[in-house]
Amino acid sequence: MNRNLLLTSLAIFLLSLFFICNTPAKAGWSRMESGTTAGLRGVWGSSGTNVFAVGFDGTILHYDGSGWSAMDSGTSDALYAVWGSSSTDVFVVSDSGYVYHYDGVEWIPWDGGTSSALNAVWGAASTNVFAVGNGGVITHYDGLSFKPLDSDVSHMLRGVWGSTGTDVWAIGDSSRILHFNGTVWSKIDSGGYASNSWDISGSSESNIFIVGDSGNVLAYDGSFWNVEDSGTTANLRGVWAHSSSDVFAVGFGGTILHYDGMNWTVMASGTFPILFDIWGSSSSDVFAVGTNGGIIHYDGIPSPTTTSSTTSSTRSSTTTTTGICPLTKMYGEYTEETQLLRYIRDNILAKTPEGQEIIRLYYQWSPLIVQVLEEDDDFKRDVQEMIDEMLMLLEEETE
Numbered sequence: 001m002n003r004n005l006l007l008t009s010l011a012i013f014l015l016s017l018f019f020i021c022n023t024p025a026k027a028g029w030s031r032m033e034s035g036t037t038a039g040l041r042g043v044w045g046s047s048g049t050n051v052f053a054v055g056f057d058g059t060i061l062h063y064d065g066s067g068w069s070a071m072d073s074g075t076s077d078a079l080y081a082v083w084g085s086s087s088t089d090v091f092v093v094s095d096s097g098y099v100y101h102y103d104g105v106e107w108i109p110w111d112g113g114t115s116s117a118l119n120a121v122w123g124a125a126s127t128n129v130f131a132v133g134n135g136g137v138i139t140h141y142d143g144l145s146f147k148p149l150d151s152d153v154s155h156m157l158r159g160v161w162g163s164t165g166t167d168v169w170a171i172g173d174s175s176r177i178l179h180f181n182g183t184v185w186s187k188i189d190s191g192g193y194a195s196n197s198w199d200i201s202g203s204s205e206s207n208i209f210i211v212g213d214s215g216n217v218l219a220y221d222g223s224f225w226n227v228e229d230s231g232t233t234a235n236l237r238g239v240w241a242h243s244s245s246d247v248f249a250v251g252f253g254g255t256i257l258h259y260d261g262m263n264w265t266v267m268a269s270g271t272f273p274i275l276f277d278i279w280g281s282s283s284s285d286v287f288a289v290g291t292n293g294g295i296i297h298y299d300g301i302p303s304p305t306t307t308s309s310t311t312s313s314t315r316s317s318t319t320t321t322t323g324i325c326p327l328t329k330m331y332g333e334y335t336e337e338t339q340l341l342r343y344i345r346d347n348i349l350a351k352t353p354e355g356q357e358i359i360r361l362y363y364q365w366s367p368l369i370v371q372v373l374e375e376d377d378d379f380k381r382d383v384q385e386m387i388d389e390m391l392m393l394l395e396e397e398t399e
Contacts (some may be wrong), residue, residue, distance in 0.1 A: 028284075028298045028299045028300050028301035029256070029267065029296050029297070029298050030296065030297055030299075031294075031295070031296050032068065032287075032295040032296065032297050033067070033068065034053070034061060034068050034293040034294070034295045035061070035068055035069070035070060035293070036055075036059055036061065036070065036293040037292050037293045038055045038056045038057050038059040038293055039055050039056045039276075039290070039291050039292065039293075040053050040054065040055035040059065040061075040276065040277075040289035040290060040291075040293060040294065040295065041054060041055050041056070041078075041079065041080045041081065041276045041277060041289070042054045042055070042079070042080060042081040042082045042092075042276070042277045042289070043082065043277050043278065043279045043287050043288070043289045043295075044082045044083050044084060044090075044279050045063070045279060045281060045287070046084060046086055046087040047087075047281055048065065048281035048282070048285040049063070049064055049065030050062075050063070050064065050065075050087045051063040051279075051281075051287055052082050052084070052090060052092075052102075053068070053082075053287070053289050053295060054079035054080070054081070054082045054092050055078075055079060055289070055293075056078045056079070057076055057078070058073040058074070058075040058076045058077055058079060059073070059079065060073045060079065060092065060100075060107065061295075063287075068295065071107065072106075072107070073092075073100060073107050074100075074106075074107055074109065075094070075096075075098070075100065075107075075109065077094035077095055077096045077098060077100075078094060078095040079092050079093070079094050079100070080093055080094065080095065080117070080118065080119050080120070081093050081118075081119060081120045081121050081277075082121070083121045083122050083123060083129075084102070084123075085123060085125060085126040086126070087104065088102070088103055088104030089101075089102075089103070089104075089126045090102040091121050091123070091129055091131075091141075092107075092121070093112065093118035093119065093120065093121045093131050093133070094112075094117070094118060095117040095118075096115075096117070097112045097113075097114045097115045097116055097117065097118055097133070098110065098111065098112050099111075099112040099118065099121070099131060099141075099146060110145075110146065111145065111146060112131060112139055112146045113139035113140075113145070113146035113147050113148050114133065114137045114139055114146075114148055116133045116134040116135050116137045117133050117134045118131045118132065118133035118137070118139070119132060119133050119134070119156070119157065119158045119159075120132050120133075120157070120158060120159045120160045120199075121160065122160045122161050122162060122168075123141070124162060124164055124165035124168075125165065126143070127141070127142055127143030128140075128141070128142070128143075128165045129141035129146075130160050130162070130168055130170075130180075131146065131160070132151075132157035132158070132159070132160045132170045132172070133156075133157060134156050134157075135154055135156065136151045136152075136153040136154045136155055136156075136157060136172075137151070137157065138151045138157065138160075138170060138178075138185065149180075149185065150184075150185065151170070151178060151185050152185065152187070153172075153176055153178065153187070155172050155173045155174050155176045156172050156173045157170050157171065157172035157173075157176070157178075158171060158172045158173070158196075158197060158198050158199065159171045159172070159197065159198060159199040159200040159210070160200065161200045161201050161202060161208070162180070163202060163204055163205040163208075164205070165182060166180075166181055166182030167179075167180075167181070167182075167205050168180040169200055169208065170185070170200075171197040171198075171199075171200050171210050172196070172197060173196045173197075174196065175190045175193045175194050175195055175196070175197065175212075176190075176197070177189075177190050177197070177210070177225065188225070189225070190218065190225055191218070191224060191225040191226060191227065193210075193216065193218050193225065193227055195212040195213045195214060195216040196212050196213050197210050197211070197212040197216075197218075198211060198212050198213075198235075198236065198237045198238070199211050199236075199237060199238045199239045199277070200239065201239045201240050201241045201247075202220070202241050203241045203242060203243050203244060204244070205222060206220070206221055206222030206223075207219075207220070207221075207222075207241065207243075207244040208220040208241070209239050209241055209247055209249070209259075210225075210239070211230075211236035211237070211238070211239040211249045211251070212235075212236060213235045213236070214233050214234075214235060215230045215231070215232040215233045215234055215235075215236060215251075216230070216236070217229075217230045217236070217249065217264065228264065229264065230249070230257055230264045231257070231263075231264050231265065231266060232251075232255060232257060232264075232266060234251045234252045234253050234255040235251050235252040236249050236250065236251035236252075236255070236257070237250060237251045237252070237274065237275065237276045237277070238250045238251070238275065238276055238277035238278045238288070239278065240278045240279050240280060240286070242280060242282070242283050243283075244261055245259075245260055245261030245262075246258075246259070246260070246261075246283045247259035248278050248280070248286060248288075248298075249264075249278070250275035250276070250277070250278045250288050250290070251274065251275060252273070252274050253273070253274075254273070254274075254275060254290075255275070256275065256278075256288065273290070273291050273292075274290050274291045275288045275289065275290035275294070275296075276289060276290050276291075277289050277290075280298070282300075283300060284298070284299055284300025285297075285298075285299065285300070286298040286300075
């Protein structure tokens with residue numbers, strides 16, 4: 001790349017930063033230092049001071065109430081989910097079909113009863129554990145070993161949860177819903193739901209939630225599955241139900257949703273491109289994990305009247321007028337362009353005093369820019385072309 005082109009791309013990059021909408025973070029959400037950049041896919045704990053997070057390259061992290069530390073997993077497998085019956089009985093499933101078990105001392109690889117990737121794990125007890133995965137695979141642990149069960153489907157299964165060992169649900173691609181009654185798995189009518197499903201969680205046999213692509217949410221009332229209005233079109237990847245009036249869901253664009261028993265509301269974190277999983281010890285002690293070693297924590301504190309921008313472990317508030325931001329007006333809230341620019345802002349720009357000053361200037365000039373975009377189609381087109389060019393240059397430089 002020659003000097004003139006470099007200077008031009010730098011100018012475009014700086015200009016584009018004024019068009020990045022700073023999605024406000026809930027006051028109670030704050031970033032935690034994980035000590036890794038590996039993508040994290042699952043989180044679970046036996047208490048608020050004994051939490052496990054797992055991810056790519058065999059990553060297993062442990063939180064003791066003070067901080068996160070790396071554990072020796074003994075593998076480089078991609079680890080997709082974690083569940084346990086206690087702090088000394090923890091199961092982690094992997095892309096190799098192996099299940100890694102923690103006995104309070106070390107992680108030991110177990111044969112998962114399949115060579116297919118296992119995507120989720122849940123148990124009713126230490127001797128009654130279910131894991132689901134690619135190709136419709138379901139394996140069951142009876143206290144001695146994992147053995148495959150007949151699911152009668154070939155679709156990828158991504159989530160599993162139950163209220164008891166005789167009331168277990170598995171979900172996955174093509175709106176597939178399966179139910180286990182303690183003897184056999186059967187296919188269940190999704191009630192018109194048409195989306196790939198990614199996670200399932202509940203607080204009782206009559207209060208269960210499924211989340212999936214394009215903001216789709218299904219809720220089960222004990223008799224029927226019903227489609228709910230989540231208020232977002234973001235792809236959702238994880239859900240955790242504390243009670244019928246306290247449910248959290250996470251997904252693309254750092255999206256966090258909360259359900260209060262009546263409505264879903266957005267609690268966008270504005271921190272990571274994708275949040276994959278969420279779990280809590282209580283409604284005021286919730287952990288979410290995602291890309292680039294991302295871990296955020298919710299302490300239940302209500303949102304103040306000012307919007308907040310979270311950078312690293314420090315939360316700073318800036319009073320500003322909310323509304324449509326320039327970037328989302330041009331590209332949309334959850335597009336690849338918007339997510340990429342937000343990632344650059346939060347992981348590069350926000351880490352320097354100069355970058356923080358540019359973010360501050362965004363607040364100052366954003367309302368005026370939005371007004372011009374609404375009134376001048378030529379200006380809107382020219383700006384979008386500049387940002388498109390900048391994104392193309394970034395992609396070329398990273399190839």
